[in-house]
Amino acid sequence: MDALPATEIKALAKIIGELDYYQLLHLAPDASVSEVKYAFHTTSRNFHPDAVRHLEPDLHEAVEHIAKRVREAYSVLRDSRRRRAYDQNLAEGGGPRMQLAQATSQAERQATEELQGRTPQGRQYFHMATSALDSGDAQGAVRNLQTALTFEPDNEHFRDLLAKARAQA
Amino acid sequence: MAEIAIGIDLGTSNSCVAVAEDGTVEVLPNTYGEHTTASVVAFREDGSITVGNAAKANIIHEPMRTIHSSKRLIGRYFFSEEVKKSQAVYSYEIVEGENHGLRIKVSDELFSLPEVGAMILREMKSIAESRLGQPVEKAVITVPAYFNDNQRQATKDAGRIAGLEVLRILNEPTAAALAYGFGKGLNQRVAIWDLGGGTFDISILEIGDDVFEVLSTAGDTFLGGDDFDDRLIDLLADEFMSKEGLNLRNDPYALEKLKVAAEGAKKGLSVENEVEIRIPDVITGEDGTTHSIERTLTSDEYAVLVNDLIQRTFKVCDEALQQAGVVARDLDGVILVGGPTRLPIVRSSVREYFQQDTKADVDPDQVVAMGAAIHAASLVNPAQEAYLLDVTPLSLRIGVLGGLAEGVIERNTPVPIEQTRVFTTAVDQQESVEIRVYQGESQEASENELLGQFAFSEFDKGRRGEVEIDVTFEINTDGIVNVTARDRANGKQASTRIALSSGLSEGQIQHIIKEARTDRVETSAEQQGQVLGAIPLQSIPAPTQDLVEVEREPNEGAEQAESVELETLDDRDTDEMEILASDGSQVGADADASDLDKNTQYVETQSDFQLLSDGEELALAEESLLESDAPQTETFEQPGVDLAETAGDDPEEQS
Numbered sequence: 001m002d003a004l005p006a007t008e009i010k011a012l013a014k015i016i017g018e019l020d021y022y023q024l025l026h027l028a029p030d031a032s033v034s035e036v037k038y039a040f041h042t043t044s045r046n047f048h049p050d051a052v053r054h055l056e057p058d059l060h061e062a063v064e065h066i067a068k069r070v071r072e073a074y075s076v077l078r079d080s081r082r083r084r085a086y087d088q089n090l091a092e093g094g095g096p097r098m099q100l101a102q103a104t105s106q107a108e109r110q111a112t113e114e115l116q117g118r119t120p121q122g123r124q125y126f127h128m129a130t131s132a133l134d135s136g137d138a139q140g141a142v143r144n145l146q147t148a149l150t151f152e153p154d155n156e157h158f159r160d161l162l163a164k165a166r167a168q169a
Numbered sequence: 170m171a172e173i174a175i176g177i178d179l180g181t182s183n184s185c186v187a188v189a190e191d192g193t194v195e196v197l198p199n200t201y202g203e204h205t206t207a208s209v210v211a212f213r214e215d216g217s218i219t220v221g222n223a224a225k226a227n228i229i230h231e232p233m234r235t236i237h238s239s240k241r242l243i244g245r246y247f248f249s250e251e252v253k254k255s256q257a258v259y260s261y262e263i264v265e266g267e268n269h270g271l272r273i274k275v276s277d278e279l280f281s282l283p284e285v286g287a288m289i290l291r292e293m294k295s296i297a298e299s300r301l302g303q304p305v306e307k308a309v310i311t312v313p314a315y316f317n318d319n320q321r322q323a324t325k326d327a328g329r330i331a332g333l334e335v336l337r338i339l340n341e342p343t344a345a346a347l348a349y350g351f352g353k354g355l356n357q358r359v360a361i362w363d364l365g366g367g368t369f370d371i372s373i374l375e376i377g378d379d380v381f382e383v384l385s386t387a388g389d390t391f392l393g394g395d396d397f398d399d400r401l402i403d404l405l406a407d408e409f410m411s412k413e414g415l416n417l418r419n420d421p422y423a424l425e426k427l428k429v430a431a432e433g434a435k436k437g438l439s440v441e442n443e444v445e446i447r448i449p450d451v452i453t454g455e456d457g458t459t460h461s462i463e464r465t466l467t468s469d470e471y472a473v474l475v476n477d478l479i480q481r482t483f484k485v486c487d488e489a490l491q492q493a494g495v496v497a498r499d500l501d502g503v504i505l506v507g508g509p510t511r512l513p514i515v516r517s518s519v520r521e522y523f524q525q526d527t528k529a530d531v532d533p534d535q536v537v538a539m540g541a542a543i544h545a546a547s548l549v550n551p552a553q554e555a556y557l558l559d560v561t562p563l564s565l566r567i568g569v570l571g572g573l574a575e576g577v578i579e580r581n582t583p584v585p586i587e588q589t590r591v592f593t594t595a596v597d598q599q600e601s602v603e604i605r606v607y608q609g610e611s612q613e614a615s616e617n618e619l620l621g622q623f624a625f626s627e628f629d630k631g632r633r634g635e636v637e638i639d640v641t642f643e644i645n646t647d648g649i650v651n652v653t654a655r656d657r658a659n660g661k662q663a664s665t666r667i668a669l670s671s672g673l674s675e676g677q678i679q680h681i682i683k684e685a686r687t688d689r690v691e692t693s694a695e696q697q698g699q700v701l702g703a704i705p706l707q708s709i710p711a712p713t714q715d716l717v718e719v720e721r722e723p724n725e726g727a728e729q730a731e732s733v734e735l736e737t738l739d740d741r742d743t744d745e746m747e748i749l750a751s752d753g754s755q756v757g758a759d760a761d762a763s764d765l766d767k768n769t770q771y772v773e774t775q776s777d778f779q780l781l782s783d784g785e786e787l788a789l790a791e792e793s794l795l796e797s798d799a800p801q802t803e804t805f806e807q808p809g810v811d812l813a814e815t816a817g818d819d820p821e822e823q824s
Contacts, residue, residue: 041382044380068585071584
């Protein structure tokens with residue numbers, strides 16, 4: 001590998017807590033999954049604990065520390081659901097680091113919410129829409145879903161159902 | 170001269186040692202010229218210890234003193250299902266040790282599993298030393314990818330007891346992938362389908378030039394060629410029972426003869442469509458008459474016997490593929506590892522499942538040791554040539570209120586990794602919290618493997634919910650778990666290598682090393698000196714192997730088995746086998762020669778079978794069988810868990 005100077009590695013290890021996962025892997029916020037993977041491989045070549053095991057213990061420790069954080073970043077960014085939870089957390093000023101289990105549970109919560117609606121009105125109109133569909137009133141379902149979407153414009157699940165209702169209507 | 174570090178594949182049935190130097194990998198043969206050595210330890214009456222094929226030959230003479238398949242027991246709790254299964258079929262005595270651990274009892278001596286493992290490693294180390302002509306102190310030792318922390322730690326302890334510095338505990342499929350793809354500049358997604366003597370692993374890897382990224386791994390640590398053998402043993406014993414009215418299962422000697430025959434049949438069916446099983450004098454009846462077994466077994470019959478075991482592996486494969494987000498037919502290659510993969514039924518089933526041919530240019534018995542050797546070399550030499558990115562096979566969990574185990578690090582997360590969770594106390598002025606760490610996929614604490622527990626009291630007391638304790642979980646590159654607890658308020662820290670509940674303490678390991686019972690192991694070099702008269706080492710050619718071409722030599726000086734015979738129906742002679750073996754391209758033919766040679770190692774003389782009528786020995790065996798039938802306490806104390814988790818709080822940076 002093109003070895004980074006030891007001082008630079010140690011400095012990075014010190015400030016690593018301040019870097020978000022995109023900065024850590026040198027990625028743009030809209031990086032694709034394959035870019036994430038490529039970045040993980042490249043970064044792992046540069047900071048692999050095995051490559052420095054012959055060297056001084058504190059340098060080895062620094063690389064180990066970086067390597068762990070790189071894997072954490074990769075584990076979040078390669079998983080679209082975790083990544084969305086992380087992005088949201090970042091946007092809300094939640095700090096650059098997110099525990100994997102927390103990212104997972106937040107993603108799961110979001111997924112469940114999305115199924116039923118995450119706003120009271122969204123839930124209400126969505127419920128009316130499904131009832132309408134059950135009773136064969138596709139027109140009514142379309143109307144209610146359109147209303148539900150005004151409260152939750154980015155709800156994929158609502159949109160999917162709307163497309164189905166339109167097809168039936 | 171560059172520092173030497175070896176790679177050791179410590180297998181359930183056989184072990185293999187290799188070294189990588191200057192870009193070539195060499196599997197180091199033992200003094201008999203064999204590339205693998207039986208993972209069998211025989212404790213002789215005179216106190217000496219033999220390891221390897223000579224020890225394996227001892228199984229039918231002294232089944233209670235000959236320890237095989239010990240890898241299936243290492244790092245397990247005494248009450249576990251796997252141990253119960255082993256007690257039912259193994260002739261040697263397995264007793265409970267401290268903290269629900271295991272010991273093997275031979276006469277009046279107790280041996281821990283790491284110590285038995287150390288005896289095998291010691292033999293592998295000495296094989297390497299005699300071949301390389303210099304002392305060897307460093308090694309990479311492989312384990313099944315699906316081994317949990319207890320099993321990994323116990324394997325590492327075995328290495329230390331054997332006098333080795335264990336540079337890395339490496340996953341077997343990862344090692345195989347390294348041997349397959351090292352230095353070839355591949356860009357492939359491959360599956361490693363690894364069925365060993367006792368364990369099954371599947372790993373999905375992405376090889377990008379010099380990076381070997383494990384996408385997922387899954388497995389079954391109690392499924393292997395041994396189970397295939399057990400199926401055939403059952404069949405033979407059942408048939409014998411209905412024909413002769415005698416129960417072979419109650420006789421450890423008969424049982425071991427069945428085991429030898431079953432293993433031989435498996436190897437025979439790897440190259441032939443039919444084998445003849447012949448076990449003369451399998452048992453002596455009460456009237457003094459001897460009984461024998463003679464039977465033809467076809468591939469088709471065998472396939473029926475083991476098919477469900479093979480199908481079981483595909484459930485595990487489904488899981489691994491799903492976790493990797495890969496479809497079977499999209500894989501660029503499927504690599505078979507492990508002796509049982511020589512069976513045509515296994516090969517055709519795997520081919521069908523993955524919808525593609527398997528890679529033919531990999532030796533399933535040696536590829537793991539070769540990969541371990543490559544990794545060992547790269548760990549002692551500054552030039553890094555391959556980057557392994559492995560994962561943890563099992564989810565790491567912490568015990569919380571209500572007997573639950575909450576996930577901290579999911580399975581298939583890349584390692585090394587570190588995660589911190591914040592916990593608080595459950596009652597006012599609580600003095601200490603009990604931290605219990607588990608590995609497994611269940612939310613119920615009791616359904617997971619307990620890795621260890623420790624009490625943390627180094628925090629300032631306070632009202633319940635106000636104390637904040639950071640618990641940091643680390644899985645290192647060996648897949649070994651460390652846990653630390655730290656009070657946020659006072660910064661005091663309790664660090665622990667998880668105190669293993671069933672494993673050996675540091676003090677016990679030191680005691681074992683000091684006791685030096687492993688010194689009683691007579692290396693195969695010494696053995697051969699005794700049996701055949703000293704043969705100078707250099708007279709046995711040490712074949713050099715590079716990564717791609719795998720050439721195996723037929724064994725020299727092999728004798729024909731006398732008591733347990735296995736003949737392929739077309740009864741080829743040795744010359745033909747040699748020609749086939751030196752051809753090299755056909756793995757099957759290769760297996761034919763070397764495996765038949767191995768068969769001849771089992772049996773030395775027939776006279777020792779007379780031991781059977783020895784009343785005392787039989788009584789002892791029956792007693793131990795009776796004991797294993799007795800119900801075992803399975804209670805594992807599960808006192809109230811004192812941890813409560815604080816809501817979704819982010820731990821502080823600790824860097």
